[in-house]
Amino acid sequence: xxxxxxxxxxxxxxxxxxxxxxxLLDSDEGPGVIVDRxxxxxxxxxxxxxxxxxxxLIAHTRPVRKxxxxxxxxxxxxLVNGDRIxxxxxxxxxxxxxxxxxxxxxxxxxxxDGRMRQAHILTHTLPADTGPVQPTPExxxxxxxxx
Numbered sequence: 814x815x816x817x818x819x820x821x822x823x824x825x826x827x828x829x830x831x832x833x834x835x836x837l838l839d840s841d842e843g844p845g846v847i848v849d850r851x852x853x854x855x856x857x858x859x860x861x862x863x864x865x866x867x868x869x870l871i872a873h874t875r876p877v878r879k880x881x882x883x884x885x886x887x888x889x890x891x892l893v894n895g896d897r898i899x900x901x902x903x904x905x906x907x908x909x910x911x912x913x914x915x916x917x918x919x920x921x922x923x924x925x926d927g928r929m930r931q932a933h934i935l936t937h938t939l940p941a942d943t944g945p946v947q948p949t950p951e952x953x954x955x956x957x958x959x960x
Contacts, residue, residue: 816927822891826900837877844874853930860934882908897922914939
């Protein structure tokens with residue numbers, strides 16, 4: 814059974830990250846308990862070439878709790894195949910007095926119960942005044958996309 818059978822893939826990934834973020838900020842539980850709720854014990858995330866296992870992911874959550882950023886995910890595309898998902902999204906973050914827009918491309922694997930097992934993520938920070946990214950128009954084979 815795929816974790817994506819119960820919901821739209823775009824909604825699944827938006828809910829996954831929103832719930833994870835909110836639990837980190839709103840719960841008194843330890844970060845390890847929250848990480849384990851959303852990730853398998855053998856989680857491996859490779860983001861922009863940096864490998865994070867469970868311990869590094871827990872360490873990564875500490876600044877989130879300290880800085881308490883607000884944000885939203887705009888999921889532009891999400892495609893699934895079995896227990897795997899490919900996502901193109903933009904994360905908008907307000908952290909203290911700084912606004913960030915981060916374009917993300919992710920390939921991930923999830924367990925049947927909706928926990929992330931592995932992910933490969935590429936990011937690109939956009940100019941701070943970037944609004945929601947519009948979908949790229951379809952291009953026929955052989956056409957060049959305008960710059």
